[in-house]
Amino acid sequence: MINGIGVCFQQNGKVFHYNALDLNPKVGDYIVAETEHGIDFGEVVQGIQVLSEEQLKTNLPKLVRIATEQDIKKATDNRKKEKEAFGIAQQKIKEHKLEMKLVSVECSFESNKLLFYFTANGRVDFRALVKDLATIFKTRIELRQIGVRDEARMIGGLGPCGRPICCGAFLKDFQPVSIKMAKEQNLSLNPTKISGVCGRLMCCLKYEQCQYECARKRMPRVGKSILTPDGNGVVAELNMMKDTVTVRFSNGDSFENKVYEMSALEEFFQAQNKPDEAADMRTLKEARLAEITDSSVRSLKQVLQSDKEFSDQTEASKKKQEKTKVTRESNQKNERQYGQPVKREKTSQIQKQNRTINKAESNKQEYSKVEDSRKYSKWSEAVEKAIQDNQ
DSSP states (O other): OEEEEEEESSTTOOEEEEEOTTOOOOTTOEEEEEETTEEEEEEEEEEEEEEOGGGOSSOOOBEEEEOOHHHHHHHHHHHHHHHHHHHHHHHHHHHHTOOOEEEEEEEOTTSSEEEEEEEOSSOOOOHHHHHHHHHHHOSEEEEEEOOHHHHHHHHOOBOTTSSBOHHHHTOOSOOOOOHHHHHHTTOOOOHHHHBOTTSSBOGGGGTTHHHHHHHHHHSOOTTOEEEETTEEEEEEEEETTTTEEEEEEEETTEEEEEEEEHHHHHHHHHHHHSOOHHHHHHHHHHHHHHHHHHHHHHHHHHHHHHHHHHHHHHHHHHHHHHHHHHHHHHHHHHHHHHSSOOOHHHHHHHHHHHHHHHHHHHHHHHHHTOOOHHHHHHHHHHHHHHHHHHO
């Protein structure tokens, strides 16, 4: 079993979990712990929770100690140093005429690094600025570009609701928010009404999105014809918060709207959506017939394909037999002419000569289609040369 606690190193920053060991710190106590960037000073924001090793995917880092008076004084001095560095950095940015906005400065607990957070529309060449700051503070300097949402969380402020912005009060991680959420919640798509102080869509649109999605699955869509206690009507509007449906009825040339509780319409939805057994049987028969028809068509296509392949194989076999027969007759003719069986070398020479002549004849047919006399004369020379070489 492990005693885990939640520690926050920045104001309204992300909560990191640590192994408390035998120190047993309380909520609000200051501690010193090891982080990825070295030893840091933080505050306990979550009390001790007993966790089993099975619940932990990785080993929790351990605390170094509970902060002493010297540690607290050192952290206070670092906060003062951050304010001084902020003013100096702003002055240097103006001198270098850089298009960037300084947001915050963070000093490490051991005072060996200053981290400057800034925002900018694009890439900024701040190498000269870093050299000037390093010369002034005699320590390691790091500049980090952040987005507008991180800027709003660091600075803080009041939202359109009049309360402190969520990211600066309790949100630890930003969740993706899309304009689709505003549409599903029937909100005005005016950017000034659905955007926060950062200029992005408000994070609170994500809070009730799951409830809206579940309610939308239960309720009919707008424009659908439904059955109500007063007859058939068309859905005109949905109110997810009140769980009501506005239905429009037609009375001649005029229309009338009525609001119904969703619970009062569920019985009618079940009756309307209950399938007719006879209709189901007809649909089943039609589907079965279509399946049989498709199967027959596929079988017929397979048979036709097999017949075509068989005919192609038969035709190829016939051509091969005819070629073998012609070769045999040619050999027999040569045997009768020479009065003795033709030797293998003589036979191969004759076959080679026949192939050369056949190739020349085929080339002649191709060249005869061309009107260029130069190509035709070149073909004639090639034929005569081939016959002379074979002789």
